[in-house]
Amino acid sequence: MTNQNQAAPSRVRIQTGAATIPAAVTGTTAAPAFQPELVFDARDVSIFYGAKQALSAVTLGIRRGEITALIGPSGCGKTTFLRSLNRMNDSVSGFRIDGSVRYHGHELYGGNVDQVEVRRRIGMVFQKPNPFPKSIYDNVAWAPRNLGLRRGLDERVEEALRGAALWDEVKDRLKDSALGLSGGQQQRLCIARAIAIEPDVLLLDEPASALDPIATGAIEDLMHSLKGRFTIVIVTHNMQQAARVADRTAFFSLETGGEKPVGTLIEVGETEQIFSNPRDPRTRDYVTGRFG
Amino acid sequence: MSDRLTPDPSAPLTPSGNLKRRQLVSRAAELAATAAAVAAIAVLAIVIWTVASRGIKAIDLDFVFTGYPTGVGPMLLGTIVISLVATLMAMPVGVLIALFLTEYAGAKGVRSMKMVLDLLNGLPSIVLGVFVFALLVDHKQQSGFAGSVALAIIELPLIARGSQEVLLLVPKGLREASDALGVARWRSVLTVVLPTALGGIVTATVLAVARAAGETAPLILASSVFDPKSFTVNPFESMPNVPVWIYKLSEEGNPEGFAEAWGMSLLLVSFILFASLGARALLARSKRKLSS
Numbered sequence: 056m057t058n059q060n061q062a063a064p065s066r067v068r069i070q071t072g073a074a075t076i077p078a079a080v081t082g083t084t085a086a087p088a089f090q091p092e093l094v095f096d097a098r099d100v101s102i103f104y105g106a107k108q109a110l111s112a113v114t115l116g117i118r119r120g121e122i123t124a125l126i127g128p129s130g131c132g133k134t135t136f137l138r139s140l141n142r143m144n145d146s147v148s149g150f151r152i153d154g155s156v157r158y159h160g161h162e163l164y165g166g167n168v169d170q171v172e173v174r175r176r177i178g179m180v181f182q183k184p185n186p187f188p189k190s191i192y193d194n195v196a197w198a199p200r201n202l203g204l205r206r207g208l209d210e211r212v213e214e215a216l217r218g219a220a221l222w223d224e225v226k227d228r229l230k231d232s233a234l235g236l237s238g239g240q241q242q243r244l245c246i247a248r249a250i251a252i253e254p255d256v257l258l259l260d261e262p263a264s265a266l267d268p269i270a271t272g273a274i275e276d277l278m279h280s281l282k283g284r285f286t287i288v289i290v291t292h293n294m295q296q297a298a299r300v301a302d303r304t305a306f307f308s309l310e311t312g313g314e315k316p317v318g319t320l321i322e323v324g325e326t327e328q329i330f331s332n333p334r335d336p337r338t339r340d341y342v343t344g345r346f347g
Numbered sequence: 348m349s350d351r352l353t354p355d356p357s358a359p360l361t362p363s364g365n366l367k368r369r370q371l372v373s374r375a376a377e378l379a380a381t382a383a384a385v386a387a388i389a390v391l392a393i394v395i396w397t398v399a400s401r402g403i404k405a406i407d408l409d410f411v412f413t414g415y416p417t418g419v420g421p422m423l424l425g426t427i428v429i430s431l432v433a434t435l436m437a438m439p440v441g442v443l444i445a446l447f448l449t450e451y452a453g454a455k456g457v458r459s460m461k462m463v464l465d466l467l468n469g470l471p472s473i474v475l476g477v478f479v480f481a482l483l484v485d486h487k488q489q490s491g492f493a494g495s496v497a498l499a500i501i502e503l504p505l506i507a508r509g510s511q512e513v514l515l516l517v518p519k520g521l522r523e524a525s526d527a528l529g530v531a532r533w534r535s536v537l538t539v540v541l542p543t544a545l546g547g548i549v550t551a552t553v554l555a556v557a558r559a560a561g562e563t564a565p566l567i568l569a570s571s572v573f574d575p576k577s578f579t580v581n582p583f584e585s586m587p588n589v590p591v592w593i594y595k596l597s598e599e600g601n602p603e604g605f606a607e608a609w610g611m612s613l614l615l616v617s618f619i620l621f622a623s624l625g626a627r628a629l630l631a632r633s634k635r636k637l638s639s
Contacts, residue, residue: 143527175529185520188543198528201538245524252528 091118094256094286095140096157102135105149109135111317112154115305117256122278122287124301124326126294127341131307132318133290137258140288141177142170175202178249179258183265184241186233186248191216191225194233194244198252211251218284219247220277239270243277250285257281259289263296275300294342297326304329306338395620398612405610415575419611424578425586429491429570430560432582433498438552441506442541445548448507449514450536461508468504475500476565489570491586497565502555509551513544516634546633553626557619563590571595589615 095117102110110132117123117140125133138144139152142163156163163173186194195212204211212229216222221243225236233244242262249257259278263271271293278287278300291297297304305323309316322335333339354363362370410418444464448457475497483493517540525535541548566588573587593611596604 141527143523146526171529171531173529174527178529179523179527181520181523181527183520185518185524187521187524187539189539197525197538198530201528201530201534248524248528254529 091121093117093157094119094159095288096160097136097140097154098157099154100136100139100156101153102132102139102144103149103151103153104147108315108317111310111312111319113307113320115320115323117286117288118303119286120283121302122282122289122300124297124304125288125290125307126292126297126304127307127318127321128309129292130316130318131309133305133307134260135318136307137260137288137290138179140256140258141174141179143174143179145170175252176254177256177258178252178254179260180242180245180249180262182261184238184245186236186241186244188232188234190230191233191236191244192229195247195251198248202252204252215247215251216244218250218281219243220273220280221247237270239266239273242266242270242274246274246277246281250281254285256286256288259287261290261292264292271296294330298330301326306333306335306341308337308341395616398609398616401606402609402611402613405606406613410607410610411614414578419575419589419592419607419614421573421575421578421587422589422592422611423614424580425491425570425573425588426560426590428580428582429494429566429586429588430498430556432492432495433502433559434552434556436495437499437502437506437555441503441552441555442510442548444503444507445510445514446536446541448511449517450532450540464504464507467500468508470500471564472497472501472562473564476568479565480568484569489572489585491570491582491584491588493569494566494586494588495582497569498559498562501559501562501565502552505555505558506548506551509554510544510548513547513551513630513633514540516547517543544633547630550626550630550633553622553629557622557626561590561615561619563594566591567594 093116095115097113097115097117100110100113100115101108113132113136115136125137127133135144139156140158140163144150144152152164158173158177162168187197189197192212195215196208199205199208199211213222213226216225221240224240225231225244233241236244242265246257246262263274266274275296278289281287282302289297289301302325303323304326306321306329307318308321310319310321311317312319322329322333322338324334329338330342333342411423412418412420414421444460448460452460479493479497483490483496521539521543522535525539526532570585570588571591573585573591575587575592577587579586589611593608593615596608596611
């Protein structure tokens with residue numbers, strides 16, 4: 056595990072070129088003494104949509120119980136990477152993935168892996184709130200029911216809604232349509248729906264990008280409260296958001312290696328280090344608002 | 348040299364050259380198109396007016412609820428049963444075809460299946476009548492059921508295409524949401540996609556029934572030898588029905604029979620008219636619900 060985890064930063068250093076190494080080395084050599092358990096271990100992951108390459112050779116470990124933020128400009132492949140972690144890209148025509156993504160040591164794209172089982176354990180919340188056109192209660196109860204978890208359904212729904220910090224707002228109108236909720240409430244309902252089946256991991260794809268600042272704050276508070284119970288990976292355009300919620304941050308960017316720009320992982324590290332003392336000048340330019 | 352493309356800029360802004368003639372041609376085309384549209388409305392209005400003015404005299408309670416010679420109750424009942432049985436056969440298959448088109452088929456499958464449905468929709472009803480005659484009536488006996496089979500074939504493409512249209516309106520986000528919850532596709536289809544599209548599917552079915560209820564050719568072959576006095580609901584014998592009875596009465600040259608035929612025509616036309624208008628209103632409502 057030691058070597059796997061260290062592989063990511065060292066690989067990045069090589070890619071960024073000799074000039075940047077000296078400043079960077081001092082930061083990385085102080086490796087943590089304990090070995091965090093990896094939930095995802097992605098190695099050399101390249102993703103293609105048809106002939107177009109979206110992501111090039113990403114090596115990234117996601118640690119258990121932590122919040123990992125994926126940041127970077129539009130089109131840099133961060134959402135593509137996120138969706139590859141629970142195989143949501145499989146239904147996109149022309150999708151192809153090279154390299155290896157291990158989930159608790161199991162090859163995620165292995166031959167005997169069932170997509171439905173993968174998503175049962177790795178839940179996802181999308182950019183746009185997408186509640187079912189059903190009641191609030193039925194939205195949360197839907198997946199447990201279909202997975203055969205019928206016993207104690209009321210308690211499960213309540214617990215999920217409490218977990219998503221929504222219970223107090225909706226407890227008196229559980230039978231009302233979920234479509235009547237505000238955008239922020241709908242998104243928290245989607246999170247409640249996802250945690251109602253007690254997944255291992257939550258993938259959040261820009262969960263607050265369609266929300267106002269107050270609703271965004273509620274979602275961020277919620278993420279802090281979910282931390283530890285779930286391993287969380289969040290894609291965000293909003294750097295302050297990453298700085299506020301994430302333990303570790305990975306910066307993706309578009310790199311013009313060949314003739315066409317391809318999404319690349321530039322740097323990953325503790326959030327504080329990424330924002331205060333980035334090793335790579337491209338990261339520094341991005342987090343300080345100076346685009347390369 | 349006299350053909351100057353750029354007119355003298357100081358000339359007054361009145362039509363120059365052949366502009367007058369071109370405007371006249373343009374006006375004529377517009378007029379012809381509008382007249383054609385008005386003609387279509389006029390045809391519908393004249394047909395409805397003729398049927399209504401001649402048929403209304405024949406209609407009273409006895410006409411609807413008693414048998415020959417005072418009323419046409421058995422024919423109405425027979426048409427209801429034949430259409431109902433046809434719909435019970437066509438609706439599940441039609442909805443499954445629509446699900447195949449929207450949930451399972453690839454682009455190629457969709458293209459070829461749409462063509463098959465369009466061809467099926469274009470089959471002359473007399474051909475279907477002959478087909479059903481050879482299959483179910485010849486060497487056996489006429490039956491309402493044989494008529495239902497022919498009508499089911501007529502309804503099938505209408506239900507399939509209509510349902511497909513509504514299923515396509517179900518937001519992609521809902522399918523992604525249910526996929527991401529680790530629930531197998533069929534459960535999602537059954538409990539999220541179909542209920543969301545239900546209004547539209549019902550509409551498509553009602554429109555198909557309205558179309559099929561008036562089909563005469565298949566019934567002349569399948570269910571034309573009947574006793575106009577007997578109320579029967581057994582589809583495995585020849586059943587009295589409205590289209591064939593209208594046809595028979597019209598052939599007889601008996602003025603009372605004509606009045607009765609007009610009465611039945613009015614009932615048939617009003618059913619089709621109200622069913623179509625009602626169904627369209629329902630469809631518009633469920634489309635609004637889906638797009639908001």
